[in-house]
Amino acid sequence: MFQSIRARFIAFFVALVLAPIAVLSAVSVAGSGQLADSSLAEYEKSLTARSEAEMLASLRELARLQGRTLGAIERRAQAMASQSEQLFRSRELFERSNRWGPGRVKEGASGWLTAPGDPSGVWIPRVADAVQAKRDLAVLSHVESILLAEPRAEGMTQWYVIHKSGAAILVPPSAVTEMEATWDPRSGIFYEPATPANNPEGGVVWTEVYNDPVGQGVMISCLAPIGRADEFQGIIGIDINTHDFRAEIAAAGGAWKYAFLLDSAGGVLLLTPEGYRDFGVSAPGNTLEATMGWKVGEIADLELRNACLGMPGRSEGLRQIRIGGQKRVLAHRRLESTGWILGAVADPASFIAPAQAMRTTQEALHNRYLFTLLIFVGFLLVSCVLFGLFLTRVVTRPLLGLADAARAIGAGHPETLIGPGGTDEIGTLSDTLRQMVRDREQSQRALAETQKLAALGGMASGICHELNNLLAPILGFAQVLGRGPLTPEQRAQVERVERAARAAREVVGSLLDSTHELAGARQPTDLNAVAREAVLQLDAARASDGIDVIWDLAPELPLFPANASLMQRAFFNIADNAIQAMAAAPPRGAGRPGKLIIRSRLVPEGALRPGSGSDPPRPRGEPGPATQFVFEDEGPGIPQENLRRIFDPFFTTKPPGSGTGLGLSVAVSCVRAHGGFIAAENRSEGGARFTISLPFSEAVPTPARGTTAPPLHAMRSDARPRVLVVDDEDSIRVLVTHALRDDNEVEACEGGVRALELLATRDFDAILCDLRLRDLPGREVYAWLRAHRPALARKFLVITGDTHGDEGREFLEEFRTPCVTKPFDLDDLKQRVKELVRDSAVEAAKS
Structure with missing residues (x-):
C-alpha cells in the first residue's frame, strides 16, 4: 500500500504521532463532554426536583387560598x-x-x-x-x-x-x-x-x-x-x-x-x-x-x-x-x-432554563476547542509532509538502485550488480541483498526437496503397504516350506525365495525410511563406537575388495543424544557407498583400490559451514557446537552434474539391478532426524568427501510411554491360549494361523465387524489385527476394546505393512501397542505372541 519511504514515514507519523494525539484529544474531549453532560444532567435533575417541590408547595398554597x-x-x-x-x-x-x-x-x-x-x-x-x-x-x-x-x-x-x-x-x-x-x-x-x-x-x-x-x-x-x-x-x-x-x-x-x-x-x-x-x-x-x-x-x-x-x-x-x-x-x-x-x-423546560444556558456555553467552548485541535493537527500534518520530502532526497533516491537490483534478482537475474553501500542502514541493506542472492539457490533447493519428499512419502506409504502384504505370505510360506522335508535342490530353491523376499523387504523399508522423517528414543551415545560397529559390518566386503579403513576419531568427543540404530544405519550406508565406489573404479597407479578415511571431531559454535551445494535442507543458526564425522574415499569422485541429485531417492549411477538408489537418501533421513545435515563434495586430490554435522540441541525428545491397566480376565488355565487373527488378506490369515496353531487355538476373521462380534462374546489371550481393514479400521476395533473390554485391549498386537504412514505412525505413537511389521519372520511372530500371552498371564495372576 505504501511503496515509498516518504509514504511510509507519513503513514508512521500519522499512526504514531497524529493518531495518538487525535485519539487522546478525542478521548479527552469525549471525556470532558461526558463529564459536563453528566454534571449538567445532575444539575437539571436537581433543578427539576427543586422546581417540582416549589410548584407543589405553590399549588398547596393556591389550594388553600382557593x-x-x-x-x-x-x-x-x-x-x-x-x-x-x-x-x-x-x-x-x-x-x-x-x-x-x-x-x-x-x-x-x-x-x-x-x-x-x-x-x-x-x-x-x-x-x-x-x-x-x-x-x-x-x-x-x-x-x-x-x-x-x-x-x-x-x-x-x-x-x-x-x-x-x-x-x-x-x-x-x-x-x-x-x-x-x-x-x-x-x-x-x-x-x-x-x-x-x-x-x-x-x-x-x-x-x-x-x-x-x-x-x-x-x-x-x-x-x-x-x-x-x-x-x-x-x-x-x-x-x-x-x-x-x-x-x-x-x-x-x-x-x-x-x-x-x-x-x-x-x-x-x-x-x-x-x-x-x-x-x-x-x-x-x-x-x-x-x-x-x-x-x-x-x-x-x-x-x-x-x-x-x-x-x-x-x-x-x-x-x-x-x-x-x-x-x-x-x-x-x-x-x-x-x-x-x-x-x-x-412546562418542565422552564425548570431547567439555567442548565440549558450552561449547556449552550459548554457546547460553544467545546466547538472552540475542537477548532484549535484541528489547527494543531493540520500543522503537524504539514510538517510531516515537508519532512517526507526531505527524506525523499536523502534516503529514497539512494534506495532506488537497490530496489531495481532486488526486482531484477526476483525476476531471475542473480548476476545483477548491487552498488556499494555505506556504513549506515542503506549499506546494511546492500550487504543483506548480496547475502540474499547467495541464499536464494539454497532456499529453492530446500523447497524442491521438501515438496518432492512430501509427494514421495504419500505415494510410498500406499505402495509399500500393498507390497508388504504380498511379501508377507511369500516370506512366511517360504519359511514353512524350508522347515519341511525337502530335497537339497528344493531346499536351495526355497532359500532363494526366502532371500529374495528378505531383500525385497529391505528395499521396501529403505524406501519408507527415505521418504519419511524417522524418530526414535534418544539417549547419550558414543558415536565413535557406533561408527566402528557400522563399518565392522562391512569387513567382509572391504576385505574382498582390499580396501583399508583409516580411523581418525577424536577421543574427547562428548556423548551425543542420539538413536544408535538410526545413526548406525547412516554410517553404514555412507561407508558402503564409498567402498562400492572405490571397488568399481580403483585409483590409477595404486596396487589396491584405495583407502577409506573416517574422522570425527567437535566443531565449536559458529564454525559450521555449508558444503558445495549438495547438502540437503538444514536448520540455520545452530545454537551451539556440533559433532562432525567425515568420510573420505579415493574413488572417482562425484560428477559435478550429480552433486545436486545424489541424495534423491532412487537416484543411482550403478548399472541396473546392482543398486536401489536409496542408501544416501536413507542416511539423510537418519541424520535429519537428529537435527543434522550431510554435505557432499569432491576432494582436490581425488575422491569424494561426505561430512555429517550433528549440532547439539538443548533438549532431547524422548518417546512417551503408554499407560497400562491391569487386565480384567485371567488367561484360562484349562485350555491352550486362544488367539484371534484379524486381516483382510486371506493368504496372511492362513499363514498366521499355520504358524501359531501348534501352540495356540487360533480363530481368524477377515474384517473388523466380525472381529467385534467375536470379541463381544469370547475371551482371547492375544489379538493380532491389521490397521487397514476394508470394513472397519483396526483403530476402531482397538477403540471399542478400550471402551468395552479394557482387559483385551492389553492383548492387542498390530500387524501392518506400513508403520511410516500417518495412520499407522499416529496410532502407534498414541497408544504404544506392540507391533509386528509385514513381511515378518515366523519365529519373530511366534515369539511376540508368546510374550504377549505370557505377560497377560502374569498380570492376570497379579490381579
Missing part, C-alpha cells in the same frame, strides 16, 4: 340570603316606605330596565310577572341595599338576586342586549338548582360550568335560596368566572401554563383558556347562556385523561406526563372545603 375563597363565597351567599329572607317577612313595613318606586325602571325592548349609570341593574323581562315584580320592588330595593353594601371579595365576579316573579338585580350592573329580550332568568342554570324542587334542604349549591348570558365569559355560580318551601322568594347568586380564576392562579406564583378545577362527579368546573387545546374544548362562540358540559372522561388527550381520572384517589400529587407529545408536569390538590380537585399543568 378553598378559603370558595368557603367565603358560600358564607356570603348564605348570609345575604338570610338577610333578604328577613326583609320579605317584613314586606308590609317596606312596602309603606316607598323607597324604590316603579318610576325607577323604564320600559324598553328587553323589558323594564334601570337607566344607565344606576348603581345596580334592575331588570324585569317581558316574560316576567310585571305586576308582582313592581309590587315587590319596595322589598327588592332593600335587598338591593344589602347587595350594594356587600364589598367585592377576592374571587367574586358579580352577585345578583333573581326574584320568583322574574325580576333580577345585578351588582355590578351589566348591559342586557336585545337578544335576551325573550329570555326568562328563572329557567337558567343559575336559578333552577336552588329552587325548593331541586334543593328541598335549602342549602348552598354550585352550578355546572356555563357561559354567562350577560357577557362575563365561562363561569360557575354559588346559589343560596331566599326562604324555603312556601316561603321561597328567589335566589341570591355569586359568580366566579375564568378570568378571575386565572388571576388568582397568577397571583399565587409558580410557572403554571394553565389550571383547572374538577368536581367530585368527574365534571370540569373551571379551566383557564390556555388548557382548552389539551382538554379538547373550544371557547364559547356566543354570549347566550349555555351549559358547557365539560367532563373528565371526554378529555381529548389520553394520558391527561387517565391522570385526571386517577386524581380523586389521592389528596395531592405531582407527576410528569406527555400531553400532545410534549413533556408536562401535572400537579393536583384536593380542596378541603368542597372536596373538589385543583389541578395545574407546567
Whole structure:
C-alpha cells in the first residue's frame, strides 16, 4: 500500500504521532463532554426536583387560598340570603316606605330596565310577572341595599338576586342586549338548582360550568335560596368566572401554563383558556347562556385523561406526563372545603432554563476547542509532509538502485550488480541483498526437496503397504516350506525365495525410511563406537575388495543424544557407498583400490559451514557446537552434474539391478532426524568427501510411554491360549494361523465387524489385527476394546505393512501397542505372541 519511504514515514507519523494525539484529544474531549453532560444532567435533575417541590408547595398554597375563597363565597351567599329572607317577612313595613318606586325602571325592548349609570341593574323581562315584580320592588330595593353594601371579595365576579316573579338585580350592573329580550332568568342554570324542587334542604349549591348570558365569559355560580318551601322568594347568586380564576392562579406564583378545577362527579368546573387545546374544548362562540358540559372522561388527550381520572384517589400529587407529545408536569390538590380537585399543568423546560444556558456555553467552548485541535493537527500534518520530502532526497533516491537490483534478482537475474553501500542502514541493506542472492539457490533447493519428499512419502506409504502384504505370505510360506522335508535342490530353491523376499523387504523399508522423517528414543551415545560397529559390518566386503579403513576419531568427543540404530544405519550406508565406489573404479597407479578415511571431531559454535551445494535442507543458526564425522574415499569422485541429485531417492549411477538408489537418501533421513545435515563434495586430490554435522540441541525428545491397566480376565488355565487373527488378506490369515496353531487355538476373521462380534462374546489371550481393514479400521476395533473390554485391549498386537504412514505412525505413537511389521519372520511372530500371552498371564495372576 505504501511503496515509498516518504509514504511510509507519513503513514508512521500519522499512526504514531497524529493518531495518538487525535485519539487522546478525542478521548479527552469525549471525556470532558461526558463529564459536563453528566454534571449538567445532575444539575437539571436537581433543578427539576427543586422546581417540582416549589410548584407543589405553590399549588398547596393556591389550594388553600382557593378553598378559603370558595368557603367565603358560600358564607356570603348564605348570609345575604338570610338577610333578604328577613326583609320579605317584613314586606308590609317596606312596602309603606316607598323607597324604590316603579318610576325607577323604564320600559324598553328587553323589558323594564334601570337607566344607565344606576348603581345596580334592575331588570324585569317581558316574560316576567310585571305586576308582582313592581309590587315587590319596595322589598327588592332593600335587598338591593344589602347587595350594594356587600364589598367585592377576592374571587367574586358579580352577585345578583333573581326574584320568583322574574325580576333580577345585578351588582355590578351589566348591559342586557336585545337578544335576551325573550329570555326568562328563572329557567337558567343559575336559578333552577336552588329552587325548593331541586334543593328541598335549602342549602348552598354550585352550578355546572356555563357561559354567562350577560357577557362575563365561562363561569360557575354559588346559589343560596331566599326562604324555603312556601316561603321561597328567589335566589341570591355569586359568580366566579375564568378570568378571575386565572388571576388568582397568577397571583399565587409558580410557572403554571394553565389550571383547572374538577368536581367530585368527574365534571370540569373551571379551566383557564390556555388548557382548552389539551382538554379538547373550544371557547364559547356566543354570549347566550349555555351549559358547557365539560367532563373528565371526554378529555381529548389520553394520558391527561387517565391522570385526571386517577386524581380523586389521592389528596395531592405531582407527576410528569406527555400531553400532545410534549413533556408536562401535572400537579393536583384536593380542596378541603368542597372536596373538589385543583389541578395545574407546567412546562418542565422552564425548570431547567439555567442548565440549558450552561449547556449552550459548554457546547460553544467545546466547538472552540475542537477548532484549535484541528489547527494543531493540520500543522503537524504539514510538517510531516515537508519532512517526507526531505527524506525523499536523502534516503529514497539512494534506495532506488537497490530496489531495481532486488526486482531484477526476483525476476531471475542473480548476476545483477548491487552498488556499494555505506556504513549506515542503506549499506546494511546492500550487504543483506548480496547475502540474499547467495541464499536464494539454497532456499529453492530446500523447497524442491521438501515438496518432492512430501509427494514421495504419500505415494510410498500406499505402495509399500500393498507390497508388504504380498511379501508377507511369500516370506512366511517360504519359511514353512524350508522347515519341511525337502530335497537339497528344493531346499536351495526355497532359500532363494526366502532371500529374495528378505531383500525385497529391505528395499521396501529403505524406501519408507527415505521418504519419511524417522524418530526414535534418544539417549547419550558414543558415536565413535557406533561408527566402528557400522563399518565392522562391512569387513567382509572391504576385505574382498582390499580396501583399508583409516580411523581418525577424536577421543574427547562428548556423548551425543542420539538413536544408535538410526545413526548406525547412516554410517553404514555412507561407508558402503564409498567402498562400492572405490571397488568399481580403483585409483590409477595404486596396487589396491584405495583407502577409506573416517574422522570425527567437535566443531565449536559458529564454525559450521555449508558444503558445495549438495547438502540437503538444514536448520540455520545452530545454537551451539556440533559433532562432525567425515568420510573420505579415493574413488572417482562425484560428477559435478550429480552433486545436486545424489541424495534423491532412487537416484543411482550403478548399472541396473546392482543398486536401489536409496542408501544416501536413507542416511539423510537418519541424520535429519537428529537435527543434522550431510554435505557432499569432491576432494582436490581425488575422491569424494561426505561430512555429517550433528549440532547439539538443548533438549532431547524422548518417546512417551503408554499407560497400562491391569487386565480384567485371567488367561484360562484349562485350555491352550486362544488367539484371534484379524486381516483382510486371506493368504496372511492362513499363514498366521499355520504358524501359531501348534501352540495356540487360533480363530481368524477377515474384517473388523466380525472381529467385534467375536470379541463381544469370547475371551482371547492375544489379538493380532491389521490397521487397514476394508470394513472397519483396526483403530476402531482397538477403540471399542478400550471402551468395552479394557482387559483385551492389553492383548492387542498390530500387524501392518506400513508403520511410516500417518495412520499407522499416529496410532502407534498414541497408544504404544506392540507391533509386528509385514513381511515378518515366523519365529519373530511366534515369539511376540508368546510374550504377549505370557505377560497377560502374569498380570492376570497379579490381579
